[in-house]
Amino acid sequence: MFKKSRTAVFGILIFAVLLVLCIQKWTNGTKNIAGILLLPFSSTVSWLGDSTGVIGDWLTAKKILLQEQEQMEIQLKKDQLALIRLRELEAENIRLRQALDFRQRSPWKIKFAKVIGRDPSNWWKAIIINVGSESGIKQNQPVLATFGEAALVGRVFQVGKWESRVVLVGDPNCLVSVVIGETRNSGILQPLVATGWDNTIVKLSYLSGNQNLVPGQRVYTSGMGGMFPGGIYVGNIEDSVNLEYGLYKEASVRLAADPNLLEEVWVITQ
Amino acid sequence: MGNYAIKHKETIFLLLLCGGFVVCQGIFFSHYRVFSVALDFIPVLVLYCALYRSWKELFAVSLIGGFFFDSLTLNPMGVSSLSYLIPGYFIYCKRHVLLYRNIIAQLLLGFGMGVTVPFLVMIQLTGLAVPPVIDASLLWVFIVLGVTSAGMAPILFNTIEFILKHLFVQKMYRLVPSFRGKLGRK
Numbered sequence: 001m002f003k004k005s006r007t008a009v010f011g012i013l014i015f016a017v018l019l020v021l022c023i024q025k026w027t028n029g030t031k032n033i034a035g036i037l038l039l040p041f042s043s044t045v046s047w048l049g050d051s052t053g054v055i056g057d058w059l060t061a062k063k064i065l066l067q068e069q070e071q072m073e074i075q076l077k078k079d080q081l082a083l084i085r086l087r088e089l090e091a092e093n094i095r096l097r098q099a100l101d102f103r104q105r106s107p108w109k110i111k112f113a114k115v116i117g118r119d120p121s122n123w124w125k126a127i128i129i130n131v132g133s134e135s136g137i138k139q140n141q142p143v144l145a146t147f148g149e150a151a152l153v154g155r156v157f158q159v160g161k162w163e164s165r166v167v168l169v170g171d172p173n174c175l176v177s178v179v180i181g182e183t184r185n186s187g188i189l190q191p192l193v194a195t196g197w198d199n200t201i202v203k204l205s206y207l208s209g210n211q212n213l214v215p216g217q218r219v220y221t222s223g224m225g226g227m228f229p230g231g232i233y234v235g236n237i238e239d240s241v242n243l244e245y246g247l248y249k250e251a252s253v254r255l256a257a258d259p260n261l262l263e264e265v266w267v268i269t270q
Numbered sequence: 271m272g273n274y275a276i277k278h279k280e281t282i283f284l285l286l287l288c289g290g291f292v293v294c295q296g297i298f299f300s301h302y303r304v305f306s307v308a309l310d311f312i313p314v315l316v317l318y319c320a321l322y323r324s325w326k327e328l329f330a331v332s333l334i335g336g337f338f339f340d341s342l343t344l345n346p347m348g349v350s351s352l353s354y355l356i357p358g359y360f361i362y363c364k365r366h367v368l369l370y371r372n373i374i375a376q377l378l379l380g381f382g383m384g385v386t387v388p389f390l391v392m393i394q395l396t397g398l399a400v401p402p403v404i405d406a407s408l409l410w411v412f413i414v415l416g417v418t419s420a421g422m423a424p425i426l427f428n429t430i431e432f433i434l435k436h437l438f439v440q441k442m443y444r445l446v447p448s449f450r451g452k453l454g455r456k
Contacts (some may be wrong), residue, residue: 006325009325009329010325010329010355010359011354013329013333014352014355016337016355017333017351017352017355018348018349020347021346021347021348021349021352030337030341030404031340031341031347032341034337034338034340034341034347035341035342037289037338038289038292038293038338038342041289041290041293044293059297069342071368078323099391105281117296117342119295119342119343119344120292120295120308120310120339120342120389121308121339121343121344121345121391121403122297122307122308122345122408122411123392123402123403123411124343124344124345124402126298129340142357158344159342165344167344168392170398171344172401172402172403173344173400184376191395193403193405193407214379234370251294
């Protein structure tokens with residue numbers, strides 16, 4: 001009797017999950033609810049991350065009281081730590097200055113966003129940003145990052161109320177039509193491998209075979225398809241191979257916006 | 271009554287652990303990858319529930335863990351839940367014939383669960399409009415996930431048992447003398 005009810009519950013659960021899977025509208029709704037439920041966990045983890053520094057400082061102070069003879073040595077270590085922190089702040093300052101400068105120069109209306117998470121699965125390449133429909137973010141809006149100059153990161157894939165998921169260039173959900181700056185040869189950026197061996201390399205396919213490709217040539221968005229505006233810097237050619245007896249070429253492109261280093265991004269809202 | 275209260279607390283603890291794991295995976299392991307692979311500890315937690323806990327807890331952890339995980343990824347909602355539920359329930363039904371307190375069995379079950387879950391997810395994702403890229407590099411992902419899950423299984427099982435024993439059961443042992451008999455039989 002008990003076993004029967006257990007199996008029945010199992011069957012009902014499988015059915016319910018399949019129903020959620022099949023109905024796309026429910027999928028997005030449940031995803032938003034689960035995201036909201038996860039908020040306390042993520043806030044706690046962020047708070048723990050912030051407070052580790054405070055705990056570290058407190059322990060150091062205690063050590064100074066206990067070991068006065070080593071005070072100078074500890075002071076030196078503290079200074080070194082402060083120097084590291086200052087360097088970090090300096091780097092952040094430079095990054096934010098570049099971003100601010102980009103905002104002033106940008107021909108588009110853009111929205112600043114912080115990266116708050118990454119896709120924990122091994123087959124998708126995506127990030128989560130801290131802006132959503134409340135901030136005017138919509139699906140398919142292009143996302144950029146500034147590493148010295150603005151470079152394409154990906155596009156908004158799913159929009160929640162307070163956060164959005166961005167698929168990165170190199171994910172199967174983010175194919176980009178591009179041109180090579182020098183030759184004006186156009187092609188499509190596609191994922192190179194399924195896993196994250198090297199997230200910064202993607203495949204450039206459908207190039208005509210009669211063009212000379214040189215490593216280092218710059219790749220820009222072509223503007224075709226209407227999703228990404230033309231002329232956004234994407235990356236540089238790494239190497240190329242002839243396919244089908246030289247009928248067409250395939251190249252690997254190193255992305256300018258390293259997905260592993262993304263901390264702040266810009267969403268083009270208009 | 272007290273026994274039920276403990277059971278509920280243990281279930282809540284397992285669900286909190288599940289949420290914590292998902293957030294840690296989303297924040298740390300998705301960024302700091304081990305051998306280029308983002309680790310997943312939920313299958314080991316599901317395995318623990320399948321081997322040591324009731325079917326209700328197994329279903330709760332599988333469903334909620336899967337939903338939490340899918341909410342952070344591009345997976346359609348429910349893909350991970352199904353992939354946790356099916357092998358979890360199978361192991362639960364067969365656990366009376368498994369020597370699951372033996373460390374070798376735990377390692378093997380951990381490896382099996384670590385490989386089966388991503389495999390089932392991949393099978394479901396191939397039916398999507400835009401499926402993920404499937405190539406030989408996924409084999410490496412399965413191997414790393416299998417090995418890490420195998421390594422994690424005995425550690426996690428013993429840690430959770432230790433925590434549950436000291437957090438909830440010991441309190442009950444002190445409070446209700448009649449509970450000693452039950453503990454002894456267990």
